[in-house]
Structure formats: C-alpha cells, structure tokens
Amino acid sequence: MxxxxxxxxxxxxxxxxxxxxxxxxxxxxxxxxxxxxxxxxxxxxxxxxxxxxxxxxxxxxxxxxxxxxxxxxxxxxxxxxxxxxxxxxxxxxxxxxxxxxxxxxxAADMAGVGRVRPAVTAYTLSLADPDVMGAAAAKAADRPVLKIKLGGGDGRDPARLAAVRRGAPDAMLLVDANEGWSAANLSDNLTACADAGVTLVEQPLPVAEDEALRDLPRPVPICADESVHGRDTLDRLIGLYDLINIKLDKTGGLTEALALADAAQARDFGLFIGCMVGTSLGMAPAMLLAPKARFVDLDGPLLLARDREPALRYEGSIAHPPEPALWG
Incomplete structure (x- = not known):
C-alpha cells in the first residue's frame, strides 16, 4: 500500500x-x-x-x-x-x-492532451508606485508579455499603466486588479487600460460585486479569477466575463482543472492558465493545460530567489514542459 x-x-x-x-x-x-x-x-x-x-x-x-x-x-x-x-x-x-x-x-498522455509544447508565460510586475513600476517594466521590456498588478486603491492605477507602457512599449500588457477596483472607478480604469493598449483585465471587482459586469460594454476583455474555482462556479459567470483563469490551487488539482477547461470552452469562455507563487513542482502539472489556453501565466519560479532541482526550464519567458524527474 x-x-x-x-x-x-x-x-x-x-x-x-x-x-x-x-x-x-x-x-x-x-x-x-x-x-x-x-x-x-x-x-x-x-x-x-x-x-x-x-x-x-x-x-x-x-x-x-x-x-x-x-x-x-x-x-x-x-x-x-x-x-x-x-x-x-x-x-x-x-x-x-x-x-x-x-x-x-x-501524465500528458494519461490526460489525453498529447504533446505539450513550450509556452510563452507572462511575467508579473508587483504593485508599486508608478515610477517604480515603470522602471521595472523597462527592466523587463524584453519579455513579450507582462502581467501588471494593480488595484492600489489610491487612484493612481492609470498613472501606473502609463508608466509601464512607457517602460515596455512593445510588450503585451495583462492587468490583474485582484478585486481591487470598484463600480465607481471601473469605467475610468478600463478606459485607462484601453488607452495603454492592455490586452486583458483580470478580476477587476470583488467577487460579491461582480454582477456589475453583467453585459457591461467593455473596451478590454475581462477575465475571472477569484470568481471561478471549479465547474460548479462556471454558469453564473456567463455574461460577466470573457475568459476564466484556471489555477490548480483553486480547482483542487489537475483532475478538476481539465474538466473545468472543457466545460468553460463549451460555454465559449477563453482560457487563462495561472498560478500562485510557488516552485516548478507547482507549475509542472499546469503546463498540461497550456495547449488549451489563450494566455499562460506560470512565472512563479521566475519570481523566487531560487527554485527546486530539477526545475522547469525557462528560456526567457518560454516555459518548457516538465521532465519526468520533476513531475509527470
């Protein structure tokens, strides 16, 4: 046993x-x-x-x-x-x-996903003052996709966006507000996102308030994160969100994540594969979902001072599938 x-x-x-x-x-x-x-x-x-x-x-x-x-x-x-x-x-x-x-x-064959190829992952910039975030963006300007943490509650998110765009003029920008906006500032912040050429906004409102998104005209697609966990949370989101962020720590593992991905696509949601900040061992199973996803954010190990060995192989922002010695 x-x-x-x-x-x-x-x-x-x-x-x-x-x-x-x-x-x-x-x-x-x-x-x-x-x-x-x-x-x-x-x-x-x-x-x-x-x-x-x-x-x-x-x-x-x-x-x-x-x-x-x-x-x-x-x-x-x-x-x-x-x-x-x-x-x-x-x-x-x-x-x-x-x-x-x-x-x-x-594991990929067991899951029926076939060959898992390398995927471009977003690289996250922490919430900070606009000039700090602009400098961080300039330092990371060679990364093709930047995920920007916003929701500071101080009215400076448009300035943060503008600073990041100046620092990384060619990067795809994804915004994650982590429930930090409100119905009162949503329109101004979405307009600032559109002005900065943002591709996606993630969880702008608290879960308890996201009904304000229902059928809302939006200049930028909106992705659910905290509002979605497993398949049982999915139907309520129709008309509120354009995509969902699948994280294995929310779904309770790869088994439910795979089922959620299929159910979401059947309802015409786009897929965003995300992570918490963890080591390569936590990212490895999520790589099996990358072939289904429009956006991949599996940069947790890139934010650590050190990773476990063996680790996922990253070449810049390209994450390679795990070797069996790590997982799967």
Whole structure:
C-alpha cells in the first residue's frame, strides 16, 4: 500500500511580491509525496489566505483523510473525499505523478492532451508606485508579455499603466486588479487600460460585486479569477466575463482543472492558465493545460530567489514542459 508524506516548505521570493491584498517575501508551499517503494509521486500546493487557507489547515485537511488516500490512491475517489482547494491540489497532482511513474507513461498522455509544447508565460510586475513600476517594466521590456498588478486603491492605477507602457512599449500588457477596483472607478480604469493598449483585465471587482459586469460594454476583455474555482462556479459567470483563469490551487488539482477547461470552452469562455507563487513542482502539472489556453501565466519560479532541482526550464519567458524527474 502506498504511503503518504506531507512537508511544509519555505522558498524566498527574489523581491517583495505585492498585490492589492498585501505583500509577501516568501512562498510557503505544502508538498504531498505518495510512494510505494518502487514509484513515487509529488504534488505541490500554495495555501492562500484569501480562501481561508493556511499551511496548517492544509496539512490538517490531508491528514484527516490520510488512511483513505493511502488505501485507494485513486484520483477519482479523491474528488469526493476533499473539497476543491490547495489541499486537494497537492494530493491530486501527487497521484497523477505517482500513476505516471508506476505505469511508465507520461501524465500528458494519461490526460489525453498529447504533446505539450513550450509556452510563452507572462511575467508579473508587483504593485508599486508608478515610477517604480515603470522602471521595472523597462527592466523587463524584453519579455513579450507582462502581467501588471494593480488595484492600489489610491487612484493612481492609470498613472501606473502609463508608466509601464512607457517602460515596455512593445510588450503585451495583462492587468490583474485582484478585486481591487470598484463600480465607481471601473469605467475610468478600463478606459485607462484601453488607452495603454492592455490586452486583458483580470478580476477587476470583488467577487460579491461582480454582477456589475453583467453585459457591461467593455473596451478590454475581462477575465475571472477569484470568481471561478471549479465547474460548479462556471454558469453564473456567463455574461460577466470573457475568459476564466484556471489555477490548480483553486480547482483542487489537475483532475478538476481539465474538466473545468472543457466545460468553460463549451460555454465559449477563453482560457487563462495561472498560478500562485510557488516552485516548478507547482507549475509542472499546469503546463498540461497550456495547449488549451489563450494566455499562460506560470512565472512563479521566475519570481523566487531560487527554485527546486530539477526545475522547469525557462528560456526567457518560454516555459518548457516538465521532465519526468520533476513531475509527470
């Protein structure tokens, strides 16, 4: 019978990472490892306070069903044993890796996605004063896609946008407000996005207020992030959003993420594949979704002071599929 191990790890971030909800200087991840002495699989998750998660609560969730996980080692059974969220993500991805290793096949083939090719990932600029963000954009101007954290609440987001565009005149700009705008400033901020040539705006309003987006004329496509988790959250978003951001820590793993991607495309949503700030182990399963996506944001390891070994291979902003030694 396979055995389960759980570990909490801390990975320093190269520079403070700031969004509308606050800053952090390290990525705290939980790693689940499932091994039977011959094959071993790993999965990583990032507990997220926005969803009431802590490393301790995630570990407790997994420990509560340790016996059932070890007894079945079954991904389908896991979907009913645990709710969507970071804890299930770590275990689900570990089971994908474990099955791939013990069966001697690639996870991509198991998932039916075929060959996974390298993908261009967005590179994130933290929320800061306009001049700081402009300088950061100039430093990262060679990256083809920049994701800009906004939602400062101080009325300076249009200035931040203008500064970033001056710093990186040729980059595709994606904006992520992290629920930091309001119905009162939405129109002005969307106009500023259009003026700066922004390609996409992610989660401009708090989840509880996003009905204000329903059938709203918009100069820039709008993507759901905090408003979407699994398939059960999808239908409400029709008429509110143009795309959805799929993150494995929200869906509770690759199993639900793949199903969500198909369900979203059937409803004419575009797909954005995102991540929390974590190591290559957390990004690797999400690479299987990249072939379906219009936008990919799997830059978590690029923001760390160091990554685990082996790691995903990045060539500038090009993320390569994982090797089996890492995952899958």
């Amino acid at each position: 396979p055995q389960l191990e759980i570990a909490v790890e801390r990975w320093p971030i190269a520079a403070p990472f700031t969004i509308a909800r606050g800053s952090k200087t390290e990525a705290i991840v939980v790693v689940a490892t499932i091994s039977d002495g011959r094959a071993s699989g790993r999965g990583e998750c990032v507990p997220y306070p926005r969803y009431g998660e802590t490393p301790e609560s995630v570990v407790a969730q997994i420990e509560a069903i340790r016996g059932a996980i070890e007894a079945s080692a079954d991904r389908d059974a896991l979907q009913t044993l645990m709710p969507a969220g970071a804890a299930r993500n770590a275990v689900d991805c570990a089971l994908w890796d474990y099955d791939a290793k013990r069966l001697g096949v690639r």
